[in-house]
Amino acid sequence: MSGEVPLVQLDHVERTFGDVAPVYALRGASLDIGVGDWIAIVGPSGSGKSTLLNILGLLDRPTFGCYRLAGTDTGPLTDQQRAGLRSRKVGFVFQSFHLMAHRSVAENVMLADVYRRGSRVDRHERAIEALERVRLDHRAGYLPPRLSGGERQRAAIARAILSRPQLLLCDEPTGNLDSTTGAAILDLFGEMHRDGLTIVMITHDPDVAERAHRQATIIDGTLAEVS
């Protein structure tokens, strides 16, 4: 096997909703994403961006077509196997952060370790390290409601990178942030990209998309790379 297998290989992936009059959320999307790529996917609301990201993150299955993650065809995998792959290979960053309000920042970060049976012994240390990478270790003991928007997203990023995933999937990561704070988050993505992380970032903001080094558009379920 060559070392140049793309991390993500989408081959004519279709996703429809409903049986009678199916809604096409994705129409035959084909895309390769190499290890270490940073790709932005831009498109209007309802065009299928989240659907694509859900399939990439193994939260959803294509209705048709083949999706290979790190060379593995994900089609025949059981739900349990997909969950296992997801916990080890994929990190998520959401527009609305999804932090547990009653648990400290460090505990929120450590949650990423639970479903991959990460060692409990050094879990806290690793969480602090992840928080250091996003420069939020001084807020480790805070509850999320006391954090600013930018801090919350940095906590969420720390959680996403705790398990050292290969693929970081971000759905509108700056959507809830002002432009300055958003720029700081993008700087963080830049750093992690330089460290070799593969990043897929959804946005409807062309300025944000500019920061990635590859761009694709999706319009009405049809994916096309911009070069």
Added chain:
Amino acid sequence: MTDPRSSVSFADIVSESLAGLFSRPGRTGLTVLGTVIGLAALVATIGLSQTAGNRIVGRFDELAATEITITAKPPGLDGTSNDLPWDASDRLTRLNGVVAAGTISTIDVGDVLVSTSPVRDPAQRTDFKLSIQAASPGLFDAVRAVVRSGTIPDRLHSERGEQVAVLGAAAAERLGINRLDQLPAIRIGDDLFLVVGVLEDVSRQFDMLSAVIIPEGTAQRMYRLAAPETVVVETRIGATNLISQQAPLALRPDNPTGLRVAFPAEPQRVREAVQSDLNLLFIILGSVALLVGAIGIANVTLVSVMERTGEIGLRRALGATRRHIAIQFLAESSTMGFIGGVMGGSAGILIVVAVSAVQSWTPVLDVAVALAAPAIGAVIGFTAGIYPSMRAATMEPVEALRSAV
């Protein structure tokens, strides 16, 4: 190659469910309350019924297990006498297993009244209708008589037919006799009797307490008592059965079937009867409280599932399977039930101890009941969590993530 499936350690399940519960301590506390009350009621009532039952039975047991009374059947048609012999006590005390034996008879004195002598206060009524009983010397041991003052007539009093009497506590009170140092005397009709003793209490034949008791020999001489009426036997514990078989032969070898032997019902059965009645009621009451507690846990867990939809989606995104989600909520509801069980069980034990202390009872509680409380609580919590956790597990991760804002 590593196992590609996702998995969670037991320690993480525990710590995640505890964190889930203790992030909302107030709500958890209130939710658990129903189970606490239910199990406290259950443990306390079972404990108290055991304690009370033990008391009833405890007093009953050792007396009942050692008592036999023997009486004569009415004479047969052919005129054969079924009378008890005068030396009944001696015949029975010879048997191995008999602790004490004595005879007692009620004397028919017609309308004759009893009065003190001399009359103390002419203004007051001084003569009473009191039961007159004749007892052999051994009887007082057989009924476990406690003497308040004076002595008990012995064999010589009886043989010589002396006119002495012992008063039961109630009889002494009616006659106004409370001291023996001035040699009080009573009259039964016109016959004078010297009061030699007053009984404080007896454990059997309670009508002795309100009677005037004279020696058997005296009754024979003065009232023509033909034969003893009843033999009271105190046996060693567990010997009632054997003695009740041997006694008729010892008393009337010539005619053992003419005697009627009575001994109380098996104590074991009485105990069960007493307790099953009490327990049934208490178990119903406690169960109703527990049902309410279970509904409370189910409700709050369901609310919690709905509130934490976003968290469920997040956990799925982090690699949790449906099973992991179900396990987490089941663990949370079971833990609530368990906590309720520990608290309720402890509260129940405290209630049993406190009530027993106030009543000066010996608290009795089956260890199994105390230990069962947390287990029952956990089972209730688990059961209550089944539906909510199914709801949580069947959520689609994509939907769950989207629905949370």
